[in-house]
Amino acid sequence: MGKKKSVVLMVLLTIVIVVLCALVAFPSVPLGEINRWSPIAERYDFGADLGGGYYTYYYPQGVISETVYVENLSALEGEEADEYEDSYKKFNGLYLSTDVDDGVLNADGEVTETFKTEFEKLAKEVNNRFEKKGYSAYRVAVVDDYALRVEVPKSESQVSEVFTQLSKTGALTIEKGGELVDELKEEDVTVSDLISGFSVATKYKATYLSVKFTSKGKAMVSRVKSELSESSAGSESATTLDIKLDGATVVSIYKDAIVSGNGEARPMALDQTEGHRIETYSIMLNSVLDNEYEISFSDVSDIRTFSPIYGSAVVTLLYIALGVSLLLALVLPIVKMGRFGVVSAYGTLSYFIVAGICFKYITGGVFEFSLGTVFVFLAGLAVMNVLQMQLYGAIKKEFDLGKTVESSVKGAYKKTIWGVVDVYVVLLLAGIVLLFAGAGLFTMALQAIICIVTGAFCNLLWLRGINYTLLSASKDKFKYFRFVREDDDDDE
Amino acid sequence: MTNKCISKTIHKGLWFSIIVGVVLVLSIVFSVIFGVNYAANVGDDKTLTVKMETFFYDNKLEELEDACKDEFDKQGLKVNYTYYGEMSGMNCEVMYVFENASDEKLQSAKAEILSLIDTNTADGGVWHGYVMRVTTSSENANAIPSSYTVKATIVAVVLSLVVGIYVAIRYGVWKGVIACVAPLMAMVFSASIIVLTRIPFTTSVFYAVAVGGLLAEVFTVLTLSKMRGADENEKGEQLVVNGVACKEMLYIGLALGVALLLVGVIATWPVRWFALCALIALDTALYVNLFVVPYALLIVQKCADKKAESKTASGYVGAQKKEDSKE
Known part of the structure; x- marks a missing residue:
């Protein structure tokens, strides 16, 4: 390539890289009265440790908080107030219903064994439900032995739906046109005899709930299918097969x-x-399909946001540390x-741009930026730069054998390419395994794969072109x- | 450390492996006796919550917080961290989570704060017209779901196996075995150190340990690749000693170490704990690849050299080589 062409190309490349870097990281500035420029780095979904989140309380039926008790009591007077006081018994920060029919306390005012066992079972199941959502961090805490406080990261965009649906228990039924299907009228037949499970499926850019029927369920569907309405029918006059939870259509x-x-139905x-x-619906429905619960939670009401418990300056400080690391990665080579x-x-700037953009836009789902993300990003950057260093050493070695500069570069690339491929293949395999691991490692694995593929692209292709x-x-x-050579021949 | 140092330590690899085993056993015993130290926001906590109207939260929260903090200091209660629970248009709350708080002190603090609120919200008080409620609770969270730990262990094993198979295909069966064991050893070693040093164990620790395992694989592959590209005349111990990718490993270690130190110095304590875990994971990856892997590679190389020698000793020469030597 001629010198002029190369210079023009590098100038253009530099401009593009600077613009993309600004897209990712230029600080937020106001643009007029209303609009504001925000870099991609400010638009990440942060995990709870960096971005805070939402929390709410789950109270079983027959259990209320001290605040609600005090507020209700303060609104009553005289006999009514006395009656209200008698209807609840204080237990730490909670008030438990003394009505034996509520199943919380027995006639002696002690918590029943059934309630204790059922609550423990339900607490574990709620924990399982939130675990299946795959958040990088969530929290299900038992409060005063008989209530739950649940936290999710701020990246959850449907927090109200999540908190509401994942608190639901109760009996599943199937109705057609408002009437229980014949199969469920038989003795000892439950919904799990008709439906084997629920899952999430994607086809033609649409996601739907996949309801899988058992053979008995298939027979039921075959029997009622002709009586059902098409989805284009008006909802008031439509006859549908409804899956209900405690009488409410889900x-x-x-x-x-x-x-x-x-x-199958979709x-x-x-x-x-x-x-x-x-x-969310799939997790809840599978949970109630597989389990029976004797107690249920009251409707979820107060959902609160909380800022990062270790201070909202953590993100800014982290970005400063990352910035300094990037600067060192630019200067030291x-x-x-x-x-x-x-x-x-x-290479460092290209890696930063590609990884920064991919972290935001690679998937429409929850893709939280957490402390693990920082480590993965830095590890990928270090590997990429050290492999470049290894290449430099190989070029020097070839040159010391007496080859020309061009031959040295060619020879060095040839000798090091398989080593670089091996490193990235091994990392990619590991990343893919982590992807299927679940257990909260899915997001980190996806981020690691982005960093690995970006690093591989830089080392194997992009930087070779830039070097040329x-x-x-x-x-x-x-x-x-x-390089220094004793005989200073011009080898062009 | 250069490759010269490797030649001094290469024969002591077994002892270095034993150290890993001893640390693992100690950590298991330690965790059985003392339990694992889970992070500040998990485990058993005592809390004191003050609920208030949004207007008070937005305008007078600082006054309430100062009063609460004075009371906590009087009672000797240490606030671990604070939740600021906001709900637009309705009640907000501030939840103080305490470290090792006794019920007695907590109830005393509650009573005093209630009394202060009653005084200040009465006629003529500075908070007149506002309604506030104070409650105390205890919270007990599942530190890390047990399924996370089980899954993470299975994943570590599968990951090591998959990588081991690839390396076995590329470099030979026994080198594949080494590539399988090295990241497992590094991950187990780092988890053991974290448990022993009582660093708060959170889900972020899983990330740090997992990335440490990935780095251990990278280091092993760098060494194997360097050995493959070595001079044909180098054999046995010399091949292994010169093949260990010391410079590359140490540069990666240095680069990441400096970055993590920076993160730890600049950021707040929980981020520091994470940076420390990541540093431990990085150091164990280096330890395994600088002290244990070369020893294992030496054994494999010696067996391979013996096999090669026995082939040439038999005097057999392939047809092509015979033809070449005639020419």
């Missing part, structure tokens, strides 16, 4: 939602970006490797690599 299945063969179709909402180090600097362009534009190829 899912309505129209005729066209039933897949041929009648083994109601609740939403845009792919809203798949996490279907996931230049100090160590001369103009070849400029290639590494371009910069080398072509360089006046003195020896000085470019900081």
